[in-house]
Amino acid sequence: MNPIEHFFIGWCVANIPPQSTTRDRLIITVAAVIPDIDGLGMLVEIPTRNSSHPLLWWTEYHHVVGHNIGAAAVVTLLALVIADDRWTTGALALLSFHTHIIGDIIGARGPDGYQWPIPYFLPVSDTPRLSWDGQWPLNGWQNFVITGTAIVITFAMAWKRGYSPIEFISKKAAALFVATLRNRFGPAT
16 A cells, blocks of 8 residues: 555544544554655665665565564654553554554555565564465555545544544644534534
């Protein structure tokens, strides 16, 4: 799955508690995206790919560094330390992180057919590497349906609860977005 899809799924998980703070929603949402931090190796790999000494940081480390139980533990511990509602946010950050892992196992096959197996038990063990032979392509219709559904849920939650992921950038813009939704669809019930 792509980072945008993970973001919206994480936002939906962040809205499980009926009341939460912006900080806690951000922590839970970021937990769904943070495993792809290992994808930043692409920024080094692409410029060096055709050199005499390519740095294959994306090819060798994507789905390795951030997609494992060790990374899940770090994310959960950080959530427990910095959250307002520590236990709820920590548990939901752990859940959100795992939506990313599950999403990549079921729907992240590359255009070349490579499945990006996930060494989930790192740093304890490099095996088994999780994959699924029915994995659909990253650009498969299934991912578009999941993304669309998560966006619809995000809009519905914004209308009902009065906040949206836009709050991470601007409270004023988020309030305007919610007001627009409520003007179009009526007041929240």
